[in-house]
Amino acid sequence: MLKKLNGLKTLLFRVDSRTIYLYSFFTGILTGGIALLFHFVVDGLSGLLFDKTARFPLVEVSPTTSIFNGSIQPVYLLVLLLPTLGGLLVGICIHYFGEEATGTGVDQFLASFHDHGGQVRKRAPFVKFLTATLTLSSGGSAGKEGPMAFIGAGIGSLYGKFIKMGTRARRALLLSGAAGGLGAIFRAPLGGALTAVEVLYKEDFEADALVPCIISSVTAYSIFSSVAGFGHMLRFETQMFHSPVELGFYVLLGLFCSLAGYLFIRMFSAFRNKIFLKLPIPKILLPAIGGLLIGILGLAFPPAIGQGLSVIQGVINGNYPSYWLTGSLFLLLLAVSKMVATSLTIQSGGSGGTLVPSLFIGAMLGGFFGNLVHHFFPDMAPSVNPYVVVGMAAFFSSVTNASLAALVMVTEFTGGYELLPPLMVVAVISLITSHKWSLYRNQAKNKFSSKAHLWDMNPRNLQHVKIGSAFHGRYLSEAVIMNNQKLLDIEKMTQ
Template sequence: MRGNDVLLKFLIWRLRNISDKNFILILAGIVGAIAGIAAVVLKSSVHFIQRMLERNFYLYDINFSYLVYPLIGIVITLIISKYVLKEKLGHGITHVLYSISKNSSIIKRSKMYSRMITSAITVGFGGSVGLEAPIVVTGSAIGSNIAQLVHLNYKKRTLLIGCGTAGAISAIFNSPVAGVIFAIEVILADVTISLFIPILIASVTGSLVSKALLGNDILFSFQLKDSFAAADTPYYILLGVACGLVSLYFTRLTYFVEGKLSRINNDFNRALMGGAALALIILILPPIYGEGYETIKSLLNGNEDEVLQRSLFYGLRENGLIIIFFLFAVMLLKPIASATTIGAGGSGGIFAPSLFLGGVTGYFYARTITQVFPFTNLSLSNFTLVGMCGVMSGVLHAPLTAIFLIAEITSGYTLFVPLMLVSAISYSTISYFEKYSIYTKHLVEKGDLIPNDKDRLVLSQILLEKIVETDLLTIHPNATLDDLVKLVRKSRRNIFPVVNDLGELEGIITLDDVREIMFNEEARKSIIVRTWMTAPPAFVSSNEKMQSVMNKFEISQAWNLPVIDNGKYIGFVSKSSIFSAYRSKLIRQNQEE
């Protein structure tokens, strides 16, 4: 109680002394700083677990611990999420988008730490996923809960979710520009200049916190060695197409594998089967273990033989064809490993797997060309980096984020032209087959997310159950029209639902149906309602999506439709009540802006 009193006094003082605009800027900095600290804690925790587990690993021999660690990590994650945290995992960014679209930007308080705990265990034990999505969920939850604490409205809650996202991405990659663009491109649908500034502040703050605590020990960085050669442009164009197709392969295979695993009803059976499959893949292809950034660093530094360490093929490291085929196998199985990790009950995201797959794709592409055509002089490191950009652009449907992330982690814009080219081509290629990203596809299909359509978005926020009209007087099917006339005298409506003893709607009678006969006293005493009623043109349920309801109004040309739940009559919904609710929502949103 005392804490609430202090908070109330602070909020009153704030209203008197700090404008809303300045208050949001202050909160943006706070959210960015806390998100930055969370990113540092998560990254440090994962690296600590990995160092503890890998200290007895052999560099040049097979490590059979690979058969145990990923499985243990997934099982522990499942136990914690199921019995301690009591929440379902899956794709975290999808949950953030759902919260913004359907839950008024309210994210559970437990999300501020739950994904940090579970992803640290999953990735620390070798799960083939990344930390970026979990830290985005953490940052978003921090923003949402701080906004709730100080009683901000929906628009400002959403803005602070974007600030948490920007601060988290900025901190984990030390990429403030990429953090801002990711928040705008993936999380926030529409951003004006007034909203842009707080996101900038949060992103910069997150980056500064990360630098202060970790120095240059960031997740991934590389200093460019080779310049961009314009003569390589045709090769980059083909790489863009290849990245788009690899992105499509990653996306479709993720849907397929997760769908197959979801059919296993028992959570522990799913974890054991998925964990065992993942362990077997990692035993054969060790680079798939964990996030995979060390593998990308080895490729960028020209140490391709390091990719074969701890594998069956290390003795053949001098054979260039073996390395090419090995990388091709990694490309084929990495999406399966990532989807299996998440589908089996692990915690993590596809951000890092898309970067990893892109880096391997770019290196494989350039290495194959130079192997087949030795006279070509392609920069393997440049193609690796541009490949990372291309696949990330395609998988996440975030071309700008991909461009600026790679530009920032290479500390320059030397590759800006090929990054833009490959990113655009990859995005265009996958968009031909997949209109939406992994994050948004299922939400759009269910009607829980409506991108780039403000009218439909506002409409989707209207809950039908709140506008059901229950003031219509019902009549029994065995009643006479004389009984109906008595109801007409008491009713202010011209529709009369015909409802039986079981509460089921059998039909409707309107005032127009009986207008001519209602003054004939003899006739109306002998006519039974059942013989005079008509069937409604359509009916809806109280939990039906508003877009579906409006489609039924459109097809039936009706102005009122009955609401039926589990066969029982609930009430009626009218077009006018929907339009009124829509108008109120729109006015409220405009006022909040």
């Protein structure tokens, strides 16, 4: 019996190229369970605070929901107070717990991978859970996926630290945790794994960690979906790609979304550097100011706040003005308002992801572009819906530099596998045009720009170093010997 226990202990605590897969499986189990808790807590609080108390349909808002057409009659004061109060509580958390309480979550896990040896502070996942719950349930314009990626990464990192992993293995487990968080919350196991390894760099991806990420992501997805339900996040009626000529329009859509992505990144940074960091008020109050502005924007234009998945579904279903010009401008307004709302939420100090807002913005831009193409070329572009779906991938890719992950994520998100040809086109366009900018400050250019791969750089450097120039100073009088070398042999070397 003792022998079996020792064997089990050896298996659970031994670190090699095989056991990392087992640890990724365990990480996926933990991450899937926490993703379930996070999902139900955020949605439950959102429904309680907004749907029932403020009579504002935050979770199920439609594109055309408005106080001006009488579709909702909210408690105006509560719509203003709830985001403000949520922001104030987040500000208190920032004051006492530091930077891990704020931001997208993705930037923090990128910093952990590149600069901190895959290490995350013990309290960080719990703090992120709390602040993200406060931000999202009080109306913040952000997604669950960024915080869940960081929470999952934290689980992987802490598990690696517990079993005394080396730095390289701990980084792999950090990524597998992030993949599990993304795969579960998005119900996209392959997309979650690819995002975790691709979002690290602008021009590269972490191939060594792909298998652990897939194992963790599939495990977390299975646990999450067995309770929350299997199926796609959005319902999209399958439409076959039928005309090679239409690829020209998708090329233009890819270029349009790349330009819009660049403008959004500039806006996102400007809200932080030019507005919130320059306000002459205590930092603890900044999230509350952002929350108040979110409440005002929510009253003026309800679809702009919250996570926005129901708005994307409404646009796919055609729930927007039918006249082509009015409909196009309406969708463009939705995209711009979401850019503003997301910038207000995150850059004021709120905690939430930017991937779902990116999908939202891309869907609206795709709908805008598709409306124009359909109006002027109805025979070549018989439907607007495919442009909505492809626009999601185009914009997602242009702001994250995760082109392959974007097309896989969107197909899993919507079930639009028949749109793979145009999705591949916009992914390539984004890869070519958008690699010089990113939504994430801690995204490295490539592996050789990351401290995580200094060991890759050393052989290349040594190719250009001559022995004569390297051996100087004390190395002229000292030698390197083996531990098991006999004293007699050393004496012979010195004669």
